[in-house]
Amino acid sequence: MFSLLLxxxxxxxxxxxxxxxxTAKGLVESYTPRESxxxxxxxxxxxxxxxxxxLGADVRLDSFTAKTPKGxxxxxxxxxxxxxxxxxxxxxxxxxxxxxPGISCPGANDGASTVGILAALAARLSVVRPKNVNxxxxxxxxxxxxxxxxxxxxxxxxxxxxxxxxxxxxxxRAVINVDMLGDRDLKVMIPSNTHGGFRRGILKLAAQKxxxxxxxxxxxxxxxxxxxxxxxxxxAVNLIDFEYGSAPGRxxxxxxxxxxxxxxxxxxxxxxxxxxxxxxxxLS
Numbered sequence: 638m639f640s641l642l643l644x645x646x647x648x649x650x651x652x653x654x655x656x657x658x659x660t661a662k663g664l665v666e667s668y669t670p671r672e673s674x675x676x677x678x679x680x681x682x683x684x685x686x687x688x689x690x691x692l693g694a695d696v697r698l699d700s701f702t703a704k705t706p707k708g709x710x711x712x713x714x715x716x717x718x719x720x721x722x723x724x725x726x727x728x729x730x731x732x733x734x735x736x737x738p739g740i741s742c743p744g745a746n747d748g749a750s751t752v753g754i755l756a757a758l759a760a761r762l763s764v765v766r767p768k769n770v771n772x773x774x775x776x777x778x779x780x781x782x783x784x785x786x787x788x789x790x791x792x793x794x795x796x797x798x799x800x801x802x803x804x805x806x807x808x809x810r811a812v813i814n815v816d817m818l819g820d821r822d823l824k825v826m827i828p829s830n831t832h833g834g835f836r837r838g839i840l841k842l843a844a845q846k847x848x849x850x851x852x853x854x855x856x857x858x859x860x861x862x863x864x865x866x867x868x869x870x871x872x873a874v875n876l877i878d879f880e881y882g883s884a885p886g887r888x889x890x891x892x893x894x895x896x897x898x899x900x901x902x903x904x905x906x907x908x909x910x911x912x913x914x915x916x917x918x919x920l921s
Contacts, residue, residue: 647761647767648911648914649757649761649909649914651903651907653758653761653907654904654907655903656753656756656760657750657754657756657903657906658753658819658903658906660749660753661745661752661753661819664681664744664748665743665898667684668684669736670736671735671744672737672738672781673710673781673782673783673791673793674705674707675710678712678735679711679713681735682698682713683698685734685752685776688756689715689717689759689760694717694760695717695718695719696715698713698714698716699714699716699801700712700713701797703793703797704789705789705793706784706789710793712794712797713778714775717755717775718771719759719766719771720771721766721768722771723771725770725771726771726808727772727773727802727807728770728771728772728773728809728813728917728920729772729775729811729812730913731813731814731815732748732751732775732862733781733794733795733816733862734752734777735748735778735779736748736781737781737892738782741894742893742894743896744896745819745896745901746817746820746878746881746890746901747816747891747892750818750819751818751909753819753906754815754906754909754910754913755774755776758910762774767917767918770917770920770921772917775795775798777793777794778793779792780792780793780794780795780861791860792860792864792865795862795863796865799866799871800865800869802869803869803871810872811832811920812863812871812872813873814862814863814873814874814877815877815913816861816862816876816877817881818878818905818909819902819906819909821904823851823878823902824851824878825851825852825876825908825912826876827840827874827875828858828861828875829857829858830858831875832872832873832874834872835872836854838919839876839916840854842919848908855879861875862875876909876912879891881900
């Protein structure tokens with residue numbers, strides 16, 4: 638009985654998707670550019686903090702410095718903890734909010750879309766707390782690299798958070814990274830470089846929900862914010878739509894001035910939010 642009630646309360650409804658869209662729109666319109674470790678990204682972090690706080694969630698900033706190809710930079714992650722029982726394991730859900738350095742890119746889908754989804758999810762989970770798992774929602778800075786991904790370029794926010802959780806000895810059940818999930822022509826992809834059991838579990842869940850046409854496994858590996866968590870030994874998965882363009886199979890809006898709000902939809906945000914709600918319900 639409780640699991641059915643929980644599923645209904647966690648269902649990501651249209652009003653949640655509207656919150657997600659409005660949050661993404663505010664980020665794009667007032668906080669672009671927001672390059673990794675820049676003043677713009679710090680202002681964006683404050684916007685996320687204020688927005689999520691106004692939705693009733695307990696949220697905080699975590700600032701740190703790291704060496705980059707452009708010298709030492711300050712980065713700012715935003716975190717929201719939803720604790721039902723201190724002894725429970727953690728489910729970590731991650732989205733980046735920065736934009737590609739050196740390129741004119743609003744980042745409506747690549748960053749802002751999932752920032753909005755996590756904001757709406759924070760509001761709902763602050764009211765409906767799963768009994769058997771704690772939730773950490775994290776909006777991370779510095780996903781985008783300046784030149785080439787490596788230990789000193791890109792993924793700074795997720796690398797910092799993964800190392801912190803490992804150092805604290807946090808009991809993490811799973812990590813879900815979400816990226817580029819607002820595309821009007823949405824197909825959620827799970828890359829090959831993710832935890833196999835977790836990946837198969839999500840695909841099975843999608844089949845049970847009769848949405849296998851919209852949630853698929855791909856053979857390609859994707860460098861994204863799930864990677865540092867896997868390197869630290871955590872079970873992690875990446876949910877991403879890496880076909881974001883002017884025609885099926887193309888990706889020509891990615892990292893361009895064309896990554897604008899007219900390319901994303903409330904309907905896609907709702908589906909992505911529902912998928913996360915289903916996963917959280919199953920893990921709880």
